[in-house]
Amino acid sequence: MINYNGSIVTETYISIHQNRAFLYGDAIFETLKVLDNKVLFLEDHYFRLMASLRIVRIEIPMNFTLEYMEEQVINLINALPPAASFRARITFFRKEGGRYLPLTNDAEFIVTAEAIDTPLYTLNTAAYEVELFKDYYVTKQLLSTLKSINKMVQITGSIFANENGYNNCLLINDDKNVVEALQGNLFMLTGNKLVTPPLSDGCLNGIMRKQILALAAKVEGLEITEASISPFDLQKADELFITNVITGIQPVTKYRKKEFGNATAAELLKRLNAKIRFS
Numbered sequence: 638m639i640n641y642n643g644s645i646v647t648e649t650y651i652s653i654h655q656n657r658a659f660l661y662g663d664a665i666f667e668t669l670k671v672l673d674n675k676v677l678f679l680e681d682h683y684f685r686l687m688a689s690l691r692i693v694r695i696e697i698p699m700n701f702t703l704e705y706m707e708e709q710v711i712n713l714i715n716a717l718p719p720a721a722s723f724r725a726r727i728t729f730f731r732k733e734g735g736r737y738l739p740l741t742n743d744a745e746f747i748v749t750a751e752a753i754d755t756p757l758y759t760l761n762t763a764a765y766e767v768e769l770f771k772d773y774y775v776t777k778q779l780l781s782t783l784k785s786i787n788k789m790v791q792i793t794g795s796i797f798a799n800e801n802g803y804n805n806c807l808l809i810n811d812d813k814n815v816v817e818a819l820q821g822n823l824f825m826l827t828g829n830k831l832v833t834p835p836l837s838d839g840c841l842n843g844i845m846r847k848q849i850l851a852l853a854a855k856v857e858g859l860e861i862t863e864a865s866i867s868p869f870d871l872q873k874a875d876e877l878f879i880t881n882v883i884t885g886i887q888p889v890t891k892y893r894k895k896e897f898g899n900a901t902a903a904e905l906l907k908r909l910n911a912k913i914r915f916s
Contacts, residue, residue: 640713640748649747657739658730662787665689665730670882671714671723672756676707677913678882681844686727689783695731696742713748720752724883728786757910758885760903766891767818767877769868770794770806775816781839794819805879805889807871810839814865821881822846825866825874826901832870835863845880852908859901871895878902885909 641649658664667686670677683703690697710725717723728747734740773790775781794806798819807823810816816834817823822843825832831853834840853861871877876897877889886906888899 638713638716640709642745642747643709645712645716652733655733656730657733657735658728658786661737662785663693663731663739664728664786665693665695666726666728666784666786668784668882669710669725669727670753671710671725671750672913673721674711674714676710676725678844678848679703679707681847682706685784685842685844686729689785690729690744692779692783693785694742695729695744698744698746701746709746709748710750713750717750718752721756722753723750724753725750753883757913758906760899760906761884761887762899764890765804765887766802767805767807767889768798768801768803768892769815770797770808770819772797775808775810775839777810777812777837777839782836782842784841791819805887807892809868812838812865814838814867815871816840817843818879821879821884821887822849823866824849824876824878824880825870826876827870827874829858830860830862831901832862832864832866834866838865843880843882845882845885848909848912849880849886849905852905852912855908856901856904876901 639646639649653659667682669682683706687697714723726749729744731739732741732743732745773793775790790808794808798806805818807818808816815823816838817840822833822840833846836842850861853859871892872895876899879887886902888902889897
């Protein structure tokens with residue numbers, strides 16, 4: 638089942654050869670976690686989506702309020718077989734017409750969803766090795782911070798990781814600084830200093846990144862900084878972890894010959910689950 642422009646349908650019957658998302662990557666999306674019929678971090682997702690649509694000049698439908706967005710996601714979830722938790726995705730794309738210059742900025746949207754196994758976030762302590770992906774770069778620009786459907790760097794990086802036996806790869810920008818992982822933001826702990834790259838370096842403006850920054854600021858003795866991370870900094874770190882709204886926090890156990898702990902990641906994950914339970 639799919640929610641297409643507010644209607645629950647089995648098929649959209651979108652004409653692929655005329656669809657701007659397919660032809661030009663002219664689309665913005667949000668990935669959401671739904672727990673017990675509640676969209677986690679709803680306001681953050683909504684305002685990031687609205688800001689992204691404005692940046693790429695896609696017209697926001699007048700009726701697409703925060704409450705409407707939540708209603709559309711829950712309507713779809715309720716039409717699917719019951720589960721405690723779901724991964725949902727909202728994709729906005731400009732209506733058909735034009736080439737690089739669209740004929741209209743009016744948009745349509747699709748909501749899709751699938752059940753996932755883990756309702757609350759859990760700490761994966763299994764071996765998780767990463768490597769730098771240096772074939773292509775993330776550019777230092779505003780568009781890099783958006784959830785657009787142009788993900789060729791992440792796709793080719795994922796293929797590289799799979800072919801070489803890595804669990805994930807870290808992406809670098811045009812200054813050769815480490816920006817993020819293939820599917821999440823990066824945090825690095827060295828001593829009592831927790832660092833994540835700034836948005837100005839080109840990393841995704843991640844919803845879970847925002848949650849972790851807020852939670853980490855309340856941990857006594859932990860110094861929080863948004864600063865550029867060089868590849869050399871990684872091997873001096875005590876912990877590396879990756880964040881996104883579906884996984885929560887994924888500790889990195891190994892980068893090249895360096896192995897890492899996960900005590901801070903575990904503490905932040907505990908605080909994250911407590912926030913979800915009591916919010």
